[in-house]
Amino acid sequence: MIFETQHLTKKFGGLTATSDVSLQIEKGELVSIIGPNGAGKTTLFNLLTGHIKPDEGKVYFQGREITGLPPHAISRMGIGRSFQRLNIFPRLTTFENVQVAVFSAQGKSHQLFTSAKKMVRKETETILESVGLLGKKDTKGGLLAHGDQKRLELGIALSVHPSLLLLDEPTQGMSPQETVETTVLIQKLVKERGLTLIFVEHDMSVVFGISDNIRVLHQGKVIFSGKPEEVRRNEEVQRIYLGEENK
Numbered sequence: 001m002i003f004e005t006q007h008l009t010k011k012f013g014g015l016t017a018t019s020d021v022s023l024q025i026e027k028g029e030l031v032s033i034i035g036p037n038g039a040g041k042t043t044l045f046n047l048l049t050g051h052i053k054p055d056e057g058k059v060y061f062q063g064r065e066i067t068g069l070p071p072h073a074i075s076r077m078g079i080g081r082s083f084q085r086l087n088i089f090p091r092l093t094t095f096e097n098v099q100v101a102v103f104s105a106q107g108k109s110h111q112l113f114t115s116a117k118k119m120v121r122k123e124t125e126t127i128l129e130s131v132g133l134l135g136k137k138d139t140k141g142g143l144l145a146h147g148d149q150k151r152l153e154l155g156i157a158l159s160v161h162p163s164l165l166l167l168d169e170p171t172q173g174m175s176p177q178e179t180v181e182t183t184v185l186i187q188k189l190v191k192e193r194g195l196t197l198i199f200v201e202h203d204m205s206v207v208f209g210i211s212d213n214i215r216v217l218h219q220g221k222v223i224f225s226g227k228p229e230e231v232r233r234n235e236e237v238q239r240i241y242l243g244e245e246n247k
Protein backbone atom coordinates (compact mmCIF):
# COMPACT_ATOMS: atom_id res chain seq x y z
CA MET A 1 0.00 0.00 0.00
CA ILE A 2 1.42 3.39 -1.00
CA PHE A 3 -1.16 5.65 0.57
CA GLU A 4 -3.63 5.43 3.40
CA THR A 5 -5.97 7.64 5.39
CA GLN A 6 -7.57 6.62 8.67
CA HIS A 7 -10.79 8.21 9.87
CA LEU A 8 -10.11 11.62 8.36
CA THR A 9 -12.57 14.24 9.53
CA LYS A 10 -12.71 17.96 8.84
CA LYS A 11 -15.35 20.40 10.01
CA PHE A 12 -15.95 23.96 8.89
CA GLY A 13 -18.04 25.38 11.71
CA GLY A 14 -21.17 23.25 11.82
CA LEU A 15 -20.49 21.60 8.45
CA THR A 16 -18.67 18.29 8.34
CA ALA A 17 -16.90 18.53 4.97
CA THR A 18 -14.94 15.28 5.42
CA SER A 19 -16.42 12.58 7.58
CA ASP A 20 -14.45 9.57 8.81
CA VAL A 21 -12.75 8.90 5.46
CA SER A 22 -10.50 5.84 5.40
CA LEU A 23 -8.80 5.15 2.07
CA GLN A 24 -6.29 2.51 1.12
CA ILE A 25 -4.53 2.97 -2.19
CA GLU A 26 -2.22 0.40 -3.74
CA LYS A 27 0.89 1.32 -5.71
CA GLY A 28 0.08 1.78 -9.39
CA GLU A 29 -3.67 2.07 -8.83
CA LEU A 30 -5.76 4.61 -10.76
CA VAL A 31 -8.47 5.74 -8.37
CA SER A 32 -11.15 8.30 -9.06
CA ILE A 33 -13.16 10.16 -6.49
CA ILE A 34 -16.60 11.15 -7.64
CA GLY A 35 -19.54 12.84 -5.98
CA PRO A 36 -21.86 15.79 -6.37
CA ASN A 37 -20.72 19.40 -5.96
CA GLY A 38 -19.98 20.11 -2.32
CA ALA A 39 -19.43 16.41 -1.51
CA GLY A 40 -16.02 17.27 -0.06
CA LYS A 41 -13.72 16.10 -2.84
CA THR A 42 -11.46 19.17 -2.90
CA THR A 43 -11.44 19.34 0.90
CA LEU A 44 -10.25 15.74 0.98
CA PHE A 45 -7.42 16.60 -1.43
CA ASN A 46 -6.50 19.60 0.72
CA LEU A 47 -6.24 17.29 3.73
CA LEU A 48 -4.04 14.87 1.78
CA THR A 49 -1.60 17.55 0.62
CA GLY A 50 -1.33 19.52 3.86
CA HIS A 51 -3.24 22.57 2.62
CA ILE A 52 -5.63 22.13 5.54
CA LYS A 53 -5.27 20.12 8.72
CA PRO A 54 -7.77 17.46 9.78
CA ASP A 55 -9.70 17.69 13.04
CA GLU A 56 -9.29 13.95 13.39
CA GLY A 57 -7.62 11.12 11.58
CA LYS A 58 -4.30 10.30 9.99
CA VAL A 59 -2.63 10.25 6.58
CA TYR A 60 0.20 7.87 5.65
CA PHE A 61 2.36 7.93 2.54
CA GLN A 62 4.77 5.06 1.86
CA GLY A 63 4.36 3.94 5.45
CA ARG A 64 5.22 7.33 6.98
CA GLU A 65 2.70 9.46 8.76
CA ILE A 66 2.36 12.83 7.00
CA THR A 67 -0.67 14.22 8.86
CA GLY A 68 -0.29 17.95 9.47
CA LEU A 69 2.96 18.39 7.54
CA PRO A 70 3.12 21.58 5.44
CA PRO A 71 2.36 21.29 1.68
CA HIS A 72 5.97 21.81 0.53
CA ALA A 73 7.22 19.00 2.77
CA ILE A 74 4.52 16.66 1.48
CA SER A 75 5.12 17.53 -2.16
CA ARG A 76 8.87 17.00 -1.81
CA MET A 77 8.19 13.49 -0.55
CA GLY A 78 6.75 12.78 -4.00
CA ILE A 79 3.10 13.77 -3.97
CA GLY A 80 2.32 15.99 -6.97
CA ARG A 81 -0.94 17.85 -7.19
CA SER A 82 -2.93 19.89 -9.66
CA PHE A 83 -5.65 22.23 -8.51
CA GLN A 84 -9.28 22.59 -9.50
CA ARG A 85 -8.74 26.33 -9.87
CA LEU A 86 -5.81 27.11 -12.12
CA ASN A 87 -2.67 27.77 -10.20
CA ILE A 88 -0.24 29.00 -12.85
CA PHE A 89 1.62 32.30 -13.19
CA PRO A 90 -0.13 34.07 -16.11
CA ARG A 91 2.74 36.51 -16.79
CA LEU A 92 5.46 33.90 -16.87
CA THR A 93 6.03 31.82 -19.97
CA THR A 94 5.10 28.16 -20.09
CA PHE A 95 8.79 27.31 -19.71
CA GLU A 96 9.23 29.66 -16.74
CA ASN A 97 6.15 28.27 -14.99
CA VAL A 98 7.60 24.78 -14.99
CA GLN A 99 11.13 26.02 -14.30
CA VAL A 100 9.99 27.82 -11.14
CA ALA A 101 8.31 24.60 -10.00
CA VAL A 102 11.44 22.53 -10.73
CA PHE A 103 13.65 25.00 -8.80
CA SER A 104 11.25 24.96 -5.92
CA ALA A 105 10.89 21.17 -5.92
CA GLN A 106 14.65 20.87 -5.64
CA GLY A 107 14.74 23.45 -2.87
CA LYS A 108 17.26 25.48 -4.86
CA SER A 109 17.62 29.19 -5.26
CA HIS A 110 18.00 30.81 -8.65
CA GLN A 111 21.70 31.49 -7.93
CA LEU A 112 22.97 28.27 -9.42
CA PHE A 113 26.13 27.11 -11.05
CA THR A 114 25.89 26.78 -14.81
CA SER A 115 25.89 22.99 -14.64
CA ALA A 116 22.96 22.94 -12.22
CA LYS A 117 21.10 25.49 -14.34
CA LYS A 118 21.54 23.22 -17.33
CA MET A 119 20.04 20.33 -15.42
CA VAL A 120 17.02 22.39 -14.45
CA ARG A 121 16.60 23.46 -18.08
CA LYS A 122 16.77 19.86 -19.24
CA GLU A 123 14.31 18.71 -16.61
CA THR A 124 11.94 21.56 -17.49
CA GLU A 125 12.08 20.64 -21.18
CA THR A 126 11.48 16.96 -20.42
CA ILE A 127 8.36 17.86 -18.46
CA LEU A 128 7.10 20.25 -21.16
CA GLU A 129 7.66 17.58 -23.76
CA SER A 130 5.80 14.95 -21.76
CA VAL A 131 2.71 17.18 -21.43
CA GLY A 132 2.89 18.27 -25.07
CA LEU A 133 3.80 21.90 -24.44
CA LEU A 134 7.40 22.14 -25.60
CA GLY A 135 6.26 23.87 -28.79
CA LYS A 136 4.56 26.55 -26.70
CA LYS A 137 7.35 27.08 -24.20
CA ASP A 138 7.68 30.81 -24.88
CA THR A 139 3.95 31.57 -24.68
CA LYS A 140 2.86 33.38 -21.53
CA GLY A 141 0.79 31.14 -19.23
CA GLY A 142 -2.11 33.59 -19.29
CA LEU A 143 -2.27 33.46 -23.09
CA LEU A 144 -2.49 29.68 -23.42
CA ALA A 145 -5.82 28.10 -24.32
CA HIS A 146 -7.68 26.68 -21.34
CA GLY A 147 -6.81 23.06 -22.19
CA ASP A 148 -3.12 23.97 -22.44
CA GLN A 149 -3.29 25.78 -19.09
CA LYS A 150 -4.67 22.61 -17.50
CA ARG A 151 -1.84 20.61 -19.11
CA LEU A 152 0.64 23.15 -17.77
CA GLU A 153 -0.79 22.50 -14.29
CA LEU A 154 -0.16 18.83 -14.89
CA GLY A 155 3.45 19.61 -15.85
CA ILE A 156 3.90 21.67 -12.68
CA ALA A 157 2.59 18.72 -10.65
CA LEU A 158 5.28 16.52 -12.26
CA SER A 159 8.10 18.82 -11.10
CA VAL A 160 8.35 17.04 -7.74
CA HIS A 161 9.03 13.67 -9.41
CA PRO A 162 5.88 12.34 -7.86
CA SER A 163 5.18 8.72 -7.18
CA LEU A 164 1.62 9.74 -6.25
CA LEU A 165 -0.28 12.22 -8.38
CA LEU A 166 -3.46 13.94 -7.21
CA LEU A 167 -5.45 15.68 -9.94
CA ASP A 168 -8.50 17.78 -9.05
CA GLU A 169 -10.79 17.83 -12.10
CA PRO A 170 -8.04 17.64 -14.75
CA THR A 171 -10.48 17.96 -17.67
CA GLN A 172 -12.72 20.67 -16.22
CA GLY A 173 -13.86 23.17 -18.83
CA MET A 174 -12.33 21.23 -21.70
CA SER A 175 -13.97 20.45 -25.02
CA PRO A 176 -14.81 16.77 -25.68
CA GLN A 177 -11.78 16.53 -27.96
CA GLU A 178 -9.42 18.07 -25.37
CA THR A 179 -10.93 15.79 -22.72
CA VAL A 180 -10.09 12.70 -24.74
CA GLU A 181 -6.56 13.96 -25.45
CA THR A 182 -5.97 14.78 -21.80
CA THR A 183 -7.29 11.41 -20.68
CA VAL A 184 -4.87 9.68 -23.03
CA LEU A 185 -2.05 11.93 -21.82
CA ILE A 186 -2.77 11.15 -18.16
CA GLN A 187 -2.83 7.42 -18.85
CA LYS A 188 0.46 7.69 -20.72
CA LEU A 189 2.14 9.65 -17.92
CA VAL A 190 0.92 7.22 -15.28
CA LYS A 191 2.29 4.28 -17.26
CA GLU A 192 5.60 5.86 -18.29
CA ARG A 193 6.40 7.19 -14.85
CA GLY A 194 4.95 4.30 -12.85
CA LEU A 195 2.62 6.63 -10.97
CA THR A 196 -0.22 6.01 -8.59
CA LEU A 197 -3.09 8.33 -9.44
CA ILE A 198 -5.99 9.70 -7.42
CA PHE A 199 -8.21 12.04 -9.38
CA VAL A 200 -11.44 13.92 -8.94
CA GLU A 201 -13.51 14.01 -12.09
CA HIS A 202 -16.99 14.93 -13.23
CA ASP A 203 -16.82 13.53 -16.73
CA MET A 204 -18.11 9.96 -16.40
CA SER A 205 -16.52 8.84 -19.66
CA VAL A 206 -13.12 9.73 -18.15
CA VAL A 207 -14.00 8.15 -14.80
CA PHE A 208 -15.24 4.89 -16.28
CA GLY A 209 -12.56 4.94 -18.98
CA ILE A 210 -9.43 4.95 -16.83
CA SER A 211 -10.27 4.13 -13.19
CA ASP A 212 -9.23 0.83 -11.67
CA ASN A 213 -11.34 1.71 -8.67
CA ILE A 214 -13.82 4.42 -7.77
CA ARG A 215 -14.71 5.99 -4.42
CA VAL A 216 -18.03 7.79 -4.22
CA LEU A 217 -18.21 10.70 -1.79
CA HIS A 218 -21.47 12.11 -0.52
CA GLN A 219 -21.71 14.71 2.23
CA GLY A 220 -18.09 14.10 3.18
CA LYS A 221 -18.45 10.33 3.52
CA VAL A 222 -17.28 7.52 1.27
CA ILE A 223 -20.62 5.86 0.51
CA PHE A 224 -19.35 3.38 -2.03
CA SER A 225 -16.07 1.92 -3.15
CA GLY A 226 -15.68 -0.45 -6.05
CA LYS A 227 -14.75 -1.14 -9.63
CA PRO A 228 -16.32 0.92 -12.44
CA GLU A 229 -18.86 -1.78 -13.32
CA GLU A 230 -19.86 -2.13 -9.64
CA VAL A 231 -20.37 1.63 -9.33
CA ARG A 232 -22.47 1.63 -12.48
CA ARG A 233 -24.68 -1.11 -11.08
CA ASN A 234 -25.10 0.35 -7.60
CA GLU A 235 -28.53 1.86 -7.13
CA GLU A 236 -27.68 4.24 -4.33
CA VAL A 237 -24.83 5.69 -6.37
CA GLN A 238 -27.10 6.06 -9.36
CA ARG A 239 -29.69 7.84 -7.28
CA ILE A 240 -27.25 10.17 -5.53
CA TYR A 241 -24.90 10.94 -8.31
CA LEU A 242 -25.32 9.46 -11.73
CA GLY A 243 -29.01 10.39 -11.80
CA GLU A 244 -28.17 13.99 -11.00
CA GLU A 245 -25.74 14.10 -13.87
CA ASN A 246 -28.52 13.32 -16.30
CA LYS A 247 -30.91 15.96 -15.04
Ligand SMILES: Nc1ncnc2c1ncn2[C@@H]1O[C@H](COP(=O)(O)OP(=O)(O)O)[C@@H](O)[C@H]1O
Pocket: 012, 015, 017, 035, 036, 037, 038, 039, 040, 041, 042, 043, 044
Ligand atom coordinates in the same frame (compact mmCIF):
# COMPACT_ATOMS: atom_id res chain seq x y z
N1 LIG B 1 -12.47 26.82 3.62
C1 LIG B 1 -13.76 26.50 3.79
N2 LIG B 1 -14.52 27.11 4.72
C2 LIG B 1 -15.81 26.78 4.91
N3 LIG B 1 -16.47 25.85 4.19
C3 LIG B 1 -15.76 25.20 3.23
C4 LIG B 1 -14.38 25.50 2.97
N4 LIG B 1 -13.95 24.70 1.95
C5 LIG B 1 -15.02 23.95 1.59
N5 LIG B 1 -16.11 24.25 2.35
C6 LIG B 1 -17.41 23.59 2.27
O1 LIG B 1 -17.19 22.20 2.39
C7 LIG B 1 -18.06 21.48 1.52
C8 LIG B 1 -17.23 20.63 0.57
O2 LIG B 1 -16.58 21.48 -0.36
P1 LIG B 1 -15.56 20.93 -1.44
O3 LIG B 1 -14.57 20.07 -0.76
O4 LIG B 1 -15.04 22.09 -2.21
O5 LIG B 1 -16.52 20.03 -2.35
P2 LIG B 1 -16.32 19.44 -3.82
O6 LIG B 1 -14.89 19.62 -4.22
O7 LIG B 1 -16.72 18.01 -3.69
O8 LIG B 1 -17.26 20.18 -4.71
C9 LIG B 1 -18.93 22.52 0.80
O9 LIG B 1 -20.13 22.63 1.49
C10 LIG B 1 -18.09 23.78 0.92
O10 LIG B 1 -18.93 24.92 0.91
Ligand SMILES: [Mg+2]
Pocket: 041, 042, 043, 084
Ligand atom coordinates in the same frame (compact mmCIF):
# COMPACT_ATOMS: atom_id res chain seq x y z
MG1 LIG C 1 -13.97 20.51 -5.83
